[in-house]
Amino acid sequence: MSAAMSKLNESTLNLGPWQASLCEAAKEVFSIMLGAELADPQEVPPIAAPAVTAMVGLAGPVSGVLSLRCSTAVCTEIAARMLGLTGADAEAHRSDAVGETCNMVAGAFKAKLPELQDNCMLSVPTVITGDDYAVHSLAVGKRTEVPLAFQDHVIWLAVEISS
Amino acid sequence: MPGIRALIVDDSSVMRKVVERSLRQTGLDIGEVYNASNGVEALAVVNQNTVDLVLTDINMPVMDGLEFVRQLQTLETPKHIPVVMITTEGGEKQVLEALSLGARGYIRKPFTPEQVREQVMPLLGRTG
Numbered sequence: 595m596s597a598a599m600s601k602l603n604e605s606t607l608n609l610g611p612w613q614a615s616l617c618e619a620a621k622e623v624f625s626i627m628l629g630a631e632l633a634d635p636q637e638v639p640p641i642a643a644p645a646v647t648a649m650v651g652l653a654g655p656v657s658g659v660l661s662l663r664c665s666t667a668v669c670t671e672i673a674a675r676m677l678g679l680t681g682a683d684a685e686a687h688r689s690d691a692v693g694e695t696c697n698m699v700a701g702a703f704k705a706k707l708p709e710l711q712d713n714c715m716l717s718v719p720t721v722i723t724g725d726d727y728a729v730h731s732l733a734v735g736k737r738t739e740v741p742l743a744f745q746d747h748v749i750w751l752a753v754e755i756s757s
Numbered sequence: 758m759p760g761i762r763a764l765i766v767d768d769s770s771v772m773r774k775v776v777e778r779s780l781r782q783t784g785l786d787i788g789e790v791y792n793a794s795n796g797v798e799a800l801a802v803v804n805q806n807t808v809d810l811v812l813t814d815i816n817m818p819v820m821d822g823l824e825f826v827r828q829l830q831t832l833e834t835p836k837h838i839p840v841v842m843i844t845t846e847g848g849e850k851q852v853l854e855a856l857s858l859g860a861r862g863y864i865r866k867p868f869t870p871e872q873v874r875e876q877v878m879p880l881l882g883r884t885g
Contacts, residue, residue, distance in 0.1 A: 627868075698845055700845065
């Protein structure tokens with residue numbers, strides 16, 4: 595086991611700090627790039643289909659995946675805010691926009707954790723859209739996820755680290 | 758004085774649009790904006806056009822931003838174009854490497870137009 599992973603395991607028996615960092619990273623990205631505030635949701639309904647999952651891999655001595663899951667309506671809103679577009683123009687860019695949002699959340703999350711900063715690189719984002727799908731990670735490790743309210747919708751953020 | 762001719766390098770078309778939008782929101786006189794999706798395309802743009810400023814990501818296919826900056830410094834006809842990195846990779850090692858290769862500034866995503874302005878203005882000799 596690498597020194598980085600050893601230190602990581604010691605520091606993350608409790609994933610509370612990771613979850614807090616994930617929330618902070620997402621709130622920072624949405625506030626700065628989208629001009630939107632994320633909040634703790636009052637209710638957590640299931641995400642309406644079709645759903646979208648954006649994923650960014652973390653690779654290196656520390657490896658894992660950070661994902662952002664939401665509805666296509668939320669994706670369109672993200673693209674609209676990010677690019678100043680409306681309607682069909684925003685829809686045309688929504689996959690790329692949510693992928694880039696996930697990428698920035700991953701970067702901001704990584705920057706908040708000293709054990710990750712220089713010990714992992716980020717992959718190119720992958721975006722999946724569908725009515726009925728599930729994402730299964732083959733890695734055995736630690737996972738934390740958190741719902742956040744974005745306007746009248748809920749988005750889910752998750753990070754999973756292989757051990 | 759002509760508008761600032763900028764080259765934006767990022768493999769994401771959305772991010773290129775975001776960077777251009779932020780650049781135009783800085784209040785600087787931005788003229789032509791060229792786009793490239795990797796370092797190879799960016800070098801071609803630099804060779805074929807007059808560019809006053811480059812804003813580039815790091816992680817890109819074909820040729821990444823660090824290699825692009827390295828090669829920009831070794832062109833047969835040196836261009837001395839100021840380069841600012843705009844990237845999610847913000848670890849100290851990456852920042853130091855980019856600066857040692859010739860980058861003149863570094864912006865971590867997410868970023869505001871004010872941050873872009875702060876990095877870019879001194880490089881262009883503009884006082885606002």
